[in-house]
Amino acid sequence: MNPVLEALRGRLVVSCQAYDGEPMLDPRTMTQVAQSAVIGGAAAIRAKGLDDLRAMRPVIDVPIIGLVKIGKDGVFITPTLADARAVADTGCEIVAVDGTRRERPDGLSLADVVAGLAQSHPSALVMADCGSADDARAAQDAGVHLLGTTLAGYSGERPKTDGPDFALVEEIAGFAELPLAVEGRVHTPAQAAEALRRGAHTVVVGTAITHPASITGWFVDALSAG
């Protein structure tokens, strides 16, 4: 296995993302959040947006999984080959791309994106953000390096489970010949550990570590319910 992927085995990846209109949407802030996650033991950082990625690269000495988000609907995670190349240009070891079977805005297949990126950025690895087992099968066939459950509950093929989609994790782990990253609604340390037991290679946690507005809301809701 590629050493970058081997280094993620059994370890935690922390996703550091702020969204449009939010106070923390600032490259310096996100870099500080990422640095804090590394101090806490994150084996890699996942981050969004070229400005954040460029700010993080010089000071983050663990692998970075980079992406861009274009819009919010359909294929929005690093949707085109040009986007994937722009992300790789920032120096990310891994480029996360939409790994669903939906039509991509540039008309290319996922296999085209993997091949195109290999031509321009031979050392870049591709993570496929999948929404179903069929996506994961197709992504594996397309030549990606890392499978993720990132889009389970968001692409219309799987229900949006409260926590991680463990049934999907088990299904993909049952056939995958590639490492599997469990990502999406991992909200507790116990869920992260459970993901590994169900066959994940690595676990990506975002909101529960790096999105204070959401975490605050969880507590506020619990108080008002009690």
Ligand SMILES: CC(=O)N[C@H](C=O)[C@@H](O)[C@H](O)[C@H](O)COP(=O)(O)O
């Ligand atoms: C669906 C989508 O757009 N997911 C994004 C992918 O990069 C992020 O918004 C998530 O925060 C990330 O996947 C981590 O998941 P969670 O925040 O649930 O731990």
